[in-house]
Each structure stands twice: as structure tokens, then as C-alpha cells.
Amino acid sequence: MATKKSVGDLKEADLKGKKVFVRVDLNVPLDDNFNITDDTRIRAAVPTIKYLMGHGSKVILTSHLGRPKGVTPKYSLKPLVPRLSELLGVEVKMANDCIGEEVEKMVAALPDGGVLLLENVRFYKEEEKNDPEFAKKLASLADLYVNDAFGTAHRAHASTEGVAKYLKPSVAGFLMQKELDYLVGAVANPKKPFAAIVGGSKVSTKIGVIESLLAKVDILILGGGMMFTFYKAQGYAVGSSLVEEDKLDLATSLLEKAKAKGVSLLLPTDVVVADKFAADANSKVVPASGIPDGWMGLDIGPDSIKTFSESLDTTQTIIWNGPMGVFEFEKFAAGTEAVAKKLAELSGKGVTTIIGGGDSVAAVEKAGLADKMSHISTGGGASLELLEGKQLPGVLALNDA
Ligand SMILES: Nc1ncnc2c1ncn2[C@@H]1O[C@H](COP(=O)(O)OP(=O)(O)O)[C@@H](O)[C@H]1O
Ligand SMILES: O=C(OP(=O)(O)O)[C@H](O)COP(=O)(O)O
Secondary structure, three states, X not given: OOOEOEHHHOOHHHHOOOEEEEEXXXXXXXXXXXXXXXXXXXXXXXXXXXXXXXXXXXXXXXXXXXXXXXOOHHHOOXXXXXXXXXXXXXXXXXXXXXXXXXXXXXXXXXXXXXXXXXXXXXXXXXXXXXXXHHHHHHHOOOOEEEEOOHHHOOOOOOOOOHHHHOOOOEEEOHHHHHHHHHHHHHHHXXXXXXXXXXXXXXXXXXXXXXXXXXXXXOEEEEOHHHHHHHHHHOOOOOOOOOOOHHHHHHHHHHHHHHHHHOOEEEOOXXXXXXXXXXXXXXXXXXEXXXXXXXXXXXXXXXXXXXXXXXXXXXXXXXXXXXXXXXXOOHHHOHHHXXXXXXXXXXXXXXXXXXXXXXXXXXXXXXXXXXXXXXXXXXXXXXXXXXXXXXXXXXXXXXXXX
């Protein structure tokens, strides 16, 4: 992917007094009382917005929240305004719509350095359809476009892709840039040795990631629910563990590919098994080759934790995607927590540690170690697609540097 122009490349005159259409990903979790339960994505959007405010731009913020079908009050962005205002240190204005006359009036009334948040852009079905007329209406609100919505950059929607055709320049925000620097830059040109840790529940959802990483890494550690498909492919009994029967040949071929490429592929040597899939299940540690009938593996065991940790000691770059076990149940969280702690420790010693979205990020946050890592991605699906080597439409649409 060609390097994209960044908001930091623009000149004072490009920004002062200009109306800037900024796509951010403010798709944060809300509880039943509309309280924000994790504001990571809002905080991550702040540097670009503050930069624009500081350069005298009129900032027009656009985001989606959830997956509404038409106008759905439950998915309004209004509950985000107080936190956003607090973080930005200004009173953020909120529009009841994202296009139309009222919005145009509010944009016209914005002072230099002012911030207007538009209502959920997915209230229009045209957004997800990437409708050109809708994109034009959004574009007509502003002079230039900044895309900082990394979490939504894998979607070719009107506000993430279409709008770039009608606004010049169209540039990446600081969060977008940081995500690309780590997830593309650090993975393409890693300090070696380079290790990847891949876990999670299914081989099928991570196959692209594993294949792409095999071409780059020195060490590949596999854990989580997907490991049982690899065990079974090697002829081990797996009890009632999660197995994708139709992926056994694929697992065998991945093991062979790793060997052919000289990648050190590590599978857990012991497993924490449970007599049912529940937080209060009975559990015990067994060797990988000794999973009893009727028991299911829900975490990696202590020997595996030790071996994995030692193998990581020599590395300079580590990327982690997917938990080592069912970390949502305290009893089966030890493997995932140990990996999180190990990465935090190594970060402190100068190792680059990158956490690629989704449940692994939740696990790192649960362990209170998020601020210790080199980079935590704000995009689950988007980071997976990047690690698979795919191009993101929201990035492709931006001007080259
Ligand atoms: N041994 C296992 N058996 C069943 N599910 C597992 C196991 N290990 C991990 N999981 C589940 O995998 C899920 C996360 O998988 P995935 O969505 O692929 O990860 P990520 O979101 O980090 O990409 C978690 O909900 C976790 O409980
Ligand atoms: O939360 C998001 O994706 P993620 O859960 O994969 O990180 C993004 O805001 C994209 O949302 P979408 O998957 O409804 O397009």
C-alpha cells in the first residue's frame, strides 16, 4: 500500500478556517443506561481532533454507532457528547442529522476551532451502500476530508470511502497513521526475531492471518480453541474440545509449511481440561497427548506457559491476536493472562509488542496492562484484514503522500 498523505503533512493555510470532514470510529460500548463502558476509541480520536482545533479548523465529526436499520434512537451518538467535550476541553455541538439544511446551518455557525458531531451516519441505508449521491451530500458540508476511523477502514462505506472522491485533499488522521505504522510497518519490517501468537476460537477465521504471518515470522505460537484442530490433525485424542473437522487437512498443511519455511511453530504441550463449558466446571491439567474422553480443553497448561514465555525471551517484535483460552471464565484465564504479562514485561525491555484487536485487547485491558504495550489496535476486523495482507478501502481512497 502506498504511503498516504497525513493530516500532519497539511500546511497551516490548508487548515485555518477550513471546514474539515473527519470520519472517526466512535463505535463504543454503551450499557442499558447509555453510559460508555469503554471510551478507548473516543480517547484514540482526540489527537487528530485537537490538532485540527489548534490549527483553526471547523471540525465536523462523523461516526457510526452499532448497526442500526434506519433511524434508531438507541443508536444515537448523543450520549457521547459529554465525554467528548470533556476530553477536548470545548463544548461539542451535536446535530440531529448528518446531512440537510439544519446541519448546513450548524456548520456555517461553527467558529474556527469549533467541533460539531453529526448524528449516526448509519441512520441512512445509503451509508453502507456507499451511495455516491449520499457521499456527495456529506462531502458538500466540508472543504477537506480526514479519515481517522481505523476500526471501520475495512468497510467501503460513503463516509469511509465514497466521500474521498469528492473532497480534496483526503488524508489520514494520526490514529489511522499509527495503526498502519504498526500493523503494516512493524509487521513488514520487524526487528528480528519476530514472533506471532495466534489464538481464539476458530482456525477458519484465522487461516488467512496464520498463512500471511508464516511468511514473515521466526516463531509462531498457536493456542486457544484452534489448537485442537492441529492436535487432531496430528492424531491426538481431543475429547470434546472444539474441533473443525473440515480443517484437519489445512492444519496439517500449515504445520508442513511452517517446517518448510524454517518457522519454529509451537503448540501447547499441556492443556487445562474441563468437564463442561462453564465457569464452575471441574478442571485438571493433562498433557496435550492425554485429553480424556468427555473432557474439553479450555486453556493452555503451566508447562506451555513456561515454554512460550522462554521462547519469547529472545524476540524483538511480537504480534498477538486471539486469547489462549476461554479467558472470560476466571478458571481458564491463566494462559491468556500469562501471555499478557509476558508481553508487558518484554515491552519494558524495548521489545515491540502489538496487540491486534478484538478479544485479545479485552484480555489485556482486563489485566490492566494496556498502557504497557507498544500498540493496541482500535480495530478488530480491520486489524485482522491488515494482518491477512488485505488492503483497506478506507485507506486506499486517501491521497498518496
Ligand atoms: N479452548 C477454547 N475453547 C473454546 N473457545 C475458546 C478456547 N480458547 C479461546 N476461546 C474463545 O475464543 C474467543 C476469541 O476468539 P477470536 O474472536 O478468534 O479472538 P479475537 O477477537 O482476539 O480475534 C473467546 O471468546 C474465547 O473464549
Ligand atoms: O467495532 C467495529 O468493528 P470490530 O468489532 O471488528 O473492531 C467497527 O466500528 C466496525 O463496525 P462494523 O463491523 O459494524 O462495520
